[in-house]
Amino acid sequence: MTTTTARMARRPQLSEEIADLVGNQIMAGDLRPGTFIRLDETATTLGVSVTPVREALLTLKGEGLVDLVPRRGYSVSPLSRQDIEDIFWIQLTLARRLISRAFENFDDTDRAELNRLVEDFAEAASSGTTASVVQAQHRIYRTVNLAANSDKLVRILATVSRYIPVHVYAADPEWCAEQTALNRDLAAAATENDAEKGLRSFEAQFTDACARLIEHLESAGVWDES
Known part of the structure; x- marks a missing residue:
């Protein structure tokens, strides 16, 4: 059993x-539209029983990532460039409200913590694992979300964020370098209490992430027959 499946168990x-x-495999293009996801095969691969796999696929069906085909099982739903653009548009729209509220509430402790976390990300990006990069970026966003003090909005954003295959970015050295610079822009904006600058940093992050994911899916051949 691999480390991943052992952790799952x-x-x-x-x-x-x-x-x-x-869901991450689908959004990263590892499982392409029309591919059937077999319960038994998936359960065996992950070292789990069929029941949680079935429950997971029901969740993904509710999120529009898989379809239930009568007498055949679950297949990956169509995924378009417009879908990707829409996902990031929703994320950015919600993030704008959160960053504005966070900047209203930031105190010196929050600003110091944000600066520390940004440098932690830079260290992870230069010498860490993919998992450590993902965790470091999550801590930055979590700090902003906590400062925004908008629980329901954060929960909605978390639901939308499930569509983002974060490992694709964390494994990309170019993204890591760009994100390090954008994170530092965000920290500088917080230090200067410049909400507009903070918003520009977030907008640049989501715009860049959207373009990179579309490029990744194009390179993976997801839309070759579209």
């Missing part, structure tokens, strides 16, 4: 873990 929310894993 002992986590309580197993179906959610599987939904995240399969």
Whole structure:
């Protein structure tokens, strides 16, 4: 059993873990539209029973990532460039509100913490693992979200963020370098209490991420027959 499957086997929310894993594979183009996802094969690969896999696929069906084909099972739903653009448009729209509120609430402790986390990200980006890069960026966003003090909005954003295959970015040295610079822009904006500058940093992050994911999916041949 691999480290990933061993970790899955002992986590309580197993179906959610599987939904995240399969959803990321779909959004990264590893599982292409029209591909059938077999319950038994997936369960065997992950070292789990069929039940949490079925529950995970039901979750993904609700998110529009898979379709249930009668008497055949689950297949990956169509995914267009417009879908990707829409996902990032929603993210950016929500993030604008959150960053504005966060800047209203930031105190000196928050600003110092944000600066520290940005440098932690830079270190992870230059010498860490993909997982450490993902975690470091998550901590930065979490700090902003906590300062915004908008629980329901953060929860909605978290739901939308499930569509983003974060490992694709974390494994890309060019993205890591660009994100390091944008994170530092955000920290500088917080230090200067410049909300407009902070908004520009977030807008640049999401615009760049959208373009990179579309390019990645094009390179993977997801739309070759479109």
